[in-house]
Amino acid sequence: MFKNRYLYIFLHIIMWLGYTTLPLINAFQRDSARTQVNPYTNPTYWAYVSISSIFLFYLNSQILFPKIYKRQPIRYFLTLVAVIVILLFGRFFVRVTFVGNDINQSLFYVNAFIQYLYVFGISASYCFFSDYQKQQEIQRENENERLKSELSFLRSQISPHFMFNLLNSLVSLNRKKSNLVEPVLLKMSDLLRYMLYEKDDKQISLDNEIKYLSNYIDLQKIRFGDYVNIEFITKTTYENKNIEPMLLIPFVENAFKHGVGLIENPFISVELETTVNQLLFKVSNKYSSDKKEAKDGASGIGLNNVKRRLELLYPKQYELKVSENDNLYTIELKLNFK
Template identity: 35%
Template structure:
């Protein structure tokens, strides 16, 4: 809550308390000469001065506990200083009450709270200690505790958000070079072989980089853009293998204005390209995206390449797992079926 609203809340509370006390005092007619006359402006002003004077007692109790004592107890753990400040608060309020009752209310307002009887210092102390301290002083301590807990919790949440945002930025910076290096190597091979497909591959790579460097930096993107990006990657793979790659990319269901975190699905496709058999007509790489308005089901299956010697997992799958945990907590289900001959990844993702 913003500071100005907190201040307004405090002012409202104390004004309402003053109004309640003023209403009760006027109703009881406790000032001399009031019972047999209407409350005029002058008499109302006397009541207002008296109740404002008394109101400052709970105000002192509350704010001395909130501003002075509670920080020593909760934050600094200085209990001796907290005790001494509590005693000083008690003595100050006792002295304040004595002054206003005997040197302000009695001579100027004609109000004698004790009907001519002397009120000893001991009774002053006991009255303040047993009436105001268990209420307003304790309220001040409780208020500081709740406020400190809220601020600490809020800071922790902000730190977690900042950490998550920084981690997402780092993960994206890992993903982009990973794909870029693979694609440049493929185009280099085509260029080295003086293939006529090199210019087309370079154009596809240009479109892919445009998405990664511009649109892919957004928090979410239309699912059509992500599909177009995957299609470009797949086409680039076909070009790099001179059309020998057997890749089926099927899209089913509703493709509309759904939004998805960008560059999220590519890791599964890259993993299939890197570790799978791409040129077996009987066992093509199967990529299937089934979408509804609320969720998607993304499945990638590939036949394992047993001649592949690269045992490193790379950044891809670890990266996407972490991004899913950060962006879609409790809204995704990722299953990996590592069979003898095939590798299958299935991602169910709630978009809303």
């Protein structure tokens, strides 16, 4: 409501039309018990009461409250009292001059003061509500900026972490199968090109993400050969789906990092399936419960990173399950497409 300027103005006009016409409607109603002329039937008096009420409302809401109340509350209340007193005397002068002096002054001032107090109460409520809305908006903007900064930091971590793992793979391959280094470098160039030109996009096509996963898995197949049984199954019957870039690769990286080595008959399975509104992603790998791996300082960055990105980008739109059964480590991700 506050962001739409025209709606904002329209609502204020409607409010004041209702407030100022109500005394007129009441003034022209038949009342056999009434012995005095209703002062609101006089255009000048009605105009003064209406304008003075509008003046008090906006003076308080646009000037006094935002500029004085928070800094000098005593000055604020003294100024407000002075303004209301001036309006009361002005109202009495208009009443006597244009309507007549057959009035009870005490009763007149009490009624007029109550009316202005009512206008002030509405204005004060409006001020507190507006101020609360603005503070909430500022908090939301600050939170959004904080989340954007955090997301940018998380994305920036992907490149060095991924490069670290790729270089380790390349060093290992050079020692065992140096003749395969060249095709692996070509695969790596495709992966790096994707990282450089795609990872900063807000959303990319799921097909590109699948190609990226396929290139990475092909690289690992070249590296390990027949030593590791690797499966990559995709069932994507729905096109034009988008996803956050490099969201799935950390799960696959983790499987290769912990699913090979001193493990008998290592096995890694990657399954990706799409429904109309959901992505289903599953990664499984064998692990050894007898031997504990020595972890370096970078261990776990990828998984922690992707979990936090899921929280930021897909709040309440994903389900992540991790299970360990019969020496098989499995992650299952269900992700609702945006």
